Amino acid sequence: MRHSDEHEAWMRLALHEAQDALVGGDVPVGAVVLDPAGRVIGRGRNERELHQDPTLHAEVVAIREAAAALGDWHLTDCTLVVTLEPCVMCAGAIVAARVARVVFGAWDEKAGAAGSLYDVLRDRRLNHRVEVVSGVAEVECGRVLREFFEDPLRRPAAPRPATPPATH
Numbered sequence: 687m688r689h690s691d692e693h694e695a696w697m698r699l700a701l702h703e704a705q706d707a708l709v710g711g712d713v714p715v716g717a718v719v720l721d722p723a724g725r726v727i728g729r730g731r732n733e734r735e736l737h738q739d740p741t742l743h744a745e746v747v748a749i750r751e752a753a754a755a756l757g758d759w760h761l762t763d764c765t766l767v768v769t770l771e772p773c774v775m776c777a778g779a780i781v782a783a784r785v786a787r788v789v790f791g792a793w794d795e796k797a798g799a800a801g802s803l804y805d806v807l808r809d810r811r812l813n814h815r816v817e818v819v820s821g822v823a824e825v826e827c828g829r830v831l832r833e834f835f836e837d838p839l840r841r842p843a844a845p846r847p848a849t850p851p852a853t854h
Contacts, residue, residue, distance in 0.1 A: 692724070699767065701827065703717060717745045719766050727756060743773065766780060767788075790819070
């Protein structure tokens, strides 16, 4: 499906969330979930560094907020808009939540699960398939990520190596 002006407007909302992630020291990925009328019912940004929780990707945070807003985990007929192609974990959450459509910006050649490395969202073997709109504001979404990873002052500190167990 080709993207529209509406998709571009939605992506601006997701980019705003990505900027908030950046300010918080996380990888700048942002997401919003819209109901069938186009109203935002969930917002999310990467919060992995903030909470030291590897599951707090922007998509998962937005899906949780949307489900809470609806009082239902079924996000049927909803659209998730995200600045970066969802990873396998997020694609699984999207399928499990029965999201109807995903609109994303930049491709993720290293971990993408919406067409680049894997295509979990449209896998015919699963019980739900998702409509995918890709490349919306791709240049801007990619630039935000590239600038983050090229600037060592913006990146989170490298994890400390685990202390080896004491030996006797």
